[in-house]
Amino acid sequence: MPTGLALRDPRQQLFDAAERVLVRDGPTGLTSRAVTTEAGVAKGVLHRYFADFDAFLTGLVLDRIARVKAQATALGETAGTGTVADNLTSALMTSFDPVMVSIVALIIARDELRTRLRTAGTARFPLVGEGSAMIAGYLTAERELGRIAPDADIDTVAPTLIGAAHLLFTERKDSPPEPEAVRKVVTTVLAGAMR
Structure with a gap:
């Protein structure tokens, strides 16, 4: 995943991606990797904003x-x-x-x-x-x-x-x-x- 891309609103981008994954794959398919992949960001981005x-x-x-x-x-x-x-x-x-x-x-x-x-x-x-x-x-x-x-x-x-x-x-x-x-x-x- 590219790591040097500027994100407009990373939290909202991650939330939007999580909503898409959740609707498509259900609660069991909602993982941090699935969210960051859907959002098109490195996994570390999620952990930069959330503990x-x-x-x-x-x-x-x-x-x-x-x-x-x-x-x-x-x-x-x-x-x-x-x-x-x-x-x-x-x-x-x-x-x-x-x-x-x-x-x-x-x-x-x-x-x-x-x-x-x-x-x-x-x-x-x-x-x-x-x-x-x-x-x-x-x-x-x-x-x-x-x-x-x-x-x-x-x-x-x-x-x-x-x-x-x-x-x-x-x-x-x-x-x-x-x-x-x-x-x-x-x-x-x-x-x-x-x-």
Whole structure:
């Protein structure tokens, strides 16, 4: 591998490569050598920025969690516009891309990664918990606007939506579910919570 190439953002280049390897080869295929090969850099580049491979994986998941938090802000801004079901369907379609589904599998597969993520202050089930918080925040905003029933149990509805969507997306290996299938899950879960 060439070692004298200047990298624009080496951490992001490595994260992008790891996401491609993870989606293509799964958690067992995600190794430091596979990541650096995919990124087209020398193996030492990864260790220049991360203490070890688990530190790299922790950074990868935290990067994805930051994206979920940014999406939560965008979803919150849709409160009071469109329909609740359409807003949630769109958010779930965006959240559950193949990378997120693969990262959840990675978190489940690696004990040390889960330990490090909890130490970093993530949700009890990293990434899934942040997704649930995104949905709960949005539903709370909609309840304040009167579009969700005042007695709706948001702390149950939000993780139920995330869990049901996760199952829907993991059942399909080759392509994501159609938006209408996701919308059906959303409207079914929300049935008792709507005004």
